[in-house]
Amino acid sequence: MRVDHLRTQALIVASAAVGLIGWSGNVLSLPVAAFFPAVWSLSRTRWHAAVVSAAYFLAASRGLPQGVANFYSSGIWPGLLLWLIASAGFVIVHAALWTDHADWRKPLRYLIACVVMAIPPFGITGWAHPITAAGVLFPAWGWLGLVMLAAGLALMTTRRWPAAAIAMTGIWLWSAAEWTEASLPASWQGVDLEMGSSLGRDTSLKRQDALIGIVRRQAPGSVVLPESALGFWTPTLARLWQTALAGTKTTVIAGAALIDADGYDNVLVSISAAGSAILYRERMPVPGSMWQPWNSLFGEGGGARAHFFANPAVEVAGSKIAPLICYEQLIVWPVLQSMLHDPGVIVAVGNGWWTVGTSIVDIQRASARAWARLFHKPVIFSFNT
Template sequence: MFSLPPLLPPARATVKPLPYTLACVASVASGALVALATWYPGHWQILLLLLPAVWSRVRGHTSAFAIWVGYYLAGARDIPVVCMRFFSGHGELTRPEALALGIAFWIAQACVLATPWAILKPESNSSAARHAMCATIATVLVTVPPLGIIGWLSPAYVASALFPGWKAPGLVLGMTATACAAAVSRARFARRVATLLVILSLLARSVASAPVVPSRWTALDTRLGRLDQSSYASLYARTQQVQAIAQRAFSEGATVVVLPEEIVGLWRPAMGYWWRDDIQAFAAAKRTLIVGMDLTASRAPFRYTDSAVIVGPDHGRLDSRQPVPAALWRPGAAVSAIRGNPTQPYVAVAGKSVAFSVCYEDLLWWPHWRILLQSPDVIVSLSNSWFDSDLALAHIQHQGIAAIARLSGVPLLRAVNR
């Protein structure tokens, strides 16, 4: 006699994976909810402290990874649409190709930025000090290059909500708050430090004041859309539009006018001729124009800088320290923007020291290191949002540079083209 094998596998083999799967789904959802509450449509960056707190409590590297993947996927959810509009708008890819590329970028950036948090996740029985140290190291890794090149949505932004106007010490205290959030449920000492941080935060927020933009300085938002650089006729038409906008602002009493990033496109010899009379008139009237443009750096291979240029009685420029990866910054390609020197000093405009943020830099921390050490008189941000002005990304970008200005206690002047 022999017996037939059982028709069904043991019950434990079918139900055991379910709690694990639910735990991963819950982790992704918790990260996504924090992203939405912290960034657009939410505006509570203090909630970033929930991420290290939850991260320290979950079991296993996979759940730790899932929390941060959910956060970065939800926070950067516009990447597929942005890629579709940008690359198809410039005729480089079809809309389906650009959308597929955007989806790949979207998933890849979330995985890359979540990886340090997964690798550094301590065992559940590890000490509070180890959790605090690992949370601090992970925050630094996703904030500074090389990962910081795509270091948007950094947990370091919590510092601006907790310690406005406290500059570099405020950033250090904000990092300390992140470390405490990861350890507060594990050690009495961490809870004592957290209590001290709460007191310091209340003090910082009570004495903080809204910085004032210098008198007669104005930043102009435009609605000129994407610039067609395929012909001199289209370039001349854009030049006339931009000149009219600047002249109108000066006629209304402004002495310093800021125009958006790349608003006049690539600077050519013909444009120097078209702008010559206006620049001379600005200088004679002591009126300064800050305008975004691209400046040729080399011809073969073609390299250019995404720059903010000052003309009039003052002269100077600042080159973007990190042009948008893949869109503008393409190392090894035939055409690419190049990165400006991160140590570029402030530029003097109308007797004020000015720090600049050029478009993509609004989303990053590390290009602005000098602001937290040597306070300028004003931060000038130039952006060109013709491809994302109706998306959450445009709001998150503004939130990012506004947070840096708030932490540094410096007024922000921002010009955007839509």
Template sequence: MFNKQHPLFLWFVWLYCALAGLAWGHLPGIWATAPAMLLPILIPQLPRASRRFIAALIYFLVGSFSIVHGSAEFFGAGAGDGGGLADGMGLAAGMGWSFWIVSSILLALPWLIARNQALGVLAVLIDALPPLGLIGWLSPLAGTGVLFPGIGVYGVALLLAVWSLWSVQRWGKWIAGGSLAVALVANAIAVFSPTPAIDCWVGLQTHTGELVTPLQGVESAMQAGQMALAHPKAAAVVFPETIAGHWLPGTQATLYSKYQQRQNKAQIWLIGAVTFGKTHRWDSVVKYAPGGGKTDRRQHGRIVARTAFPVPVSMWAPWAKDRYGATWYTPVRKIGGQRVFTSICYDQLLPWVWLEAVWQHPDVIVATSNVWWAVKTDIPAIEDENTAAWARLMGAGAVIARNG
């Protein structure tokens, strides 16, 4: 299909990889995920392993450059729990550059073997699934929702088939043509079908910044609770990730008091907080819902979701004494009559977590994040783009709550 030996083709692929990386955070909505879908077709056309590696490396370096500034802000600020992992902005910036370069190299390595279409798909899957998938953002799989909205796991299977058989002369054209027909039909249905019934679900957008002390968590919870009271018609109000800080008695009492003031007595609150176990702390979402009576708080503050995988190093650090736990699997929960999948911050970047959601076919995606440290980067936009694309694949509505 292509003249692989022509020098211009090499430069074309490298330039395309750079533009596909740049699309993340810069193209509107789900379209930011679309250019990457061509990488498993283009990169295997390069005959040399070194050139394929450079192509993939360009893509990941350009797409993930926000890690540099975001890490400098996060670690330079002390990582949010007092005590920081790096002393001084110089060392924090050095960590950011290291994370950016090392993660890009690791994600580019599987493309060394991508000498044909099937091995190109294998490279995508190696990047997408643990262990490498623990840092495997910017996955070409995210674009599945652009082509195949509403058909879930079948859309993923069709995209993998197109990638694998693209260069097969006998079946390739039939597979590509048939998949294109399915994509056109699915997109037509998505355009003319009504949006999933989540009109009465509200996601709060807050700007409280970093929470260091328990008192700041109480104050933040009070402010967010007041914001929630401004939505009396909402069936459910979603709070941003860790907006309540540590889930301590003072914070719980504050939110319970606010919850009792709501006009809509059937309203549900889903609150981001840091909860504690025997050996770990957890990045969690807790639920305040009707029932239990005014004197029985045990029915309130129930944990309905924990992050599948917290941010590595800064949160998920098995070698650290005070560490966050990973659940590795996020189940769909029935909340307010809806099948809800909760995606907490970093989970929104990881394709293997989204594949867990696709398998469970939820009605609603609740996406919470606390990105005060990344507001000057593309990271919040990339989270939104992933959420929108994967939600579209599942035919689910998305409710986004962010502290930035």
């Protein structure tokens, strides 16, 4: 009995370590997450599988409590509560699909769990998905690389998991030694800002002039500014920027909020001397702080709308791009849906001022880099911290 107790404790510690190291924010550490299926499969009971799953997810998403406290300028308790609620989907899925049968049913059930956690509704909180490591292990393999890693994850749930782990480790070391990324297009530039919580909230003309000055200092081409950079998108703001870009060959892609009576869209806009347009509407805003679907049950509005499967790839300045705004970089289906359209560039933007003291932005960047490497696409980053 004591041996079983110690075994369970060891699995919990191992699962937490896998989540902690795999999702450290270093892209090369992502393959550590591929060891989670082995730990999950070694659980003796469904309850143990639930605890092991919780340990992995909570360790991987450990920055959430502090991030929530920063965002709302509150104590740690609301963040801890949201942290536990967010883990519920992952735990429920992996506990429900766990089986003590050591035959083909265990890998099949794990693959089902992978799919369920990659798409809505459970995929809405499908962070820390081990499949993200495909870009590190199988660079430029595209969809075949995704299939190869899925097969490897399934093997990790069988009695042959030690051999699968050794093979994956070998591939990992080889890939790390040969690490390369697709070259950035010469005409694209991502601008990182350090404007803290004022970005998007300071709507003064002085702030817009400062952003315009930053853009003017870049080389002509497509310049990307972070999520929420422009604040509220209005016709007046559009004219201001269009006038500022008159006589240039610069196209600005920037984050903004488009507000109406029922709520708002978190968007990317494109602006050039020739005109402006709404380029992209975010498919999955941050649940809770932005996307609040329960408001409609009480006849209220005000939250961000989720355009789940809309505009996966858009055209701008003669290029097809796959936009990913902030939270979309942490989950699976937005990037895979975009890759179905074979974009030329991934544009990853965020406003991460609230993540100070956490590794959330580093994890977002690592995730986007892994997906870009899997499909051999250049990725343009633009974050505010």
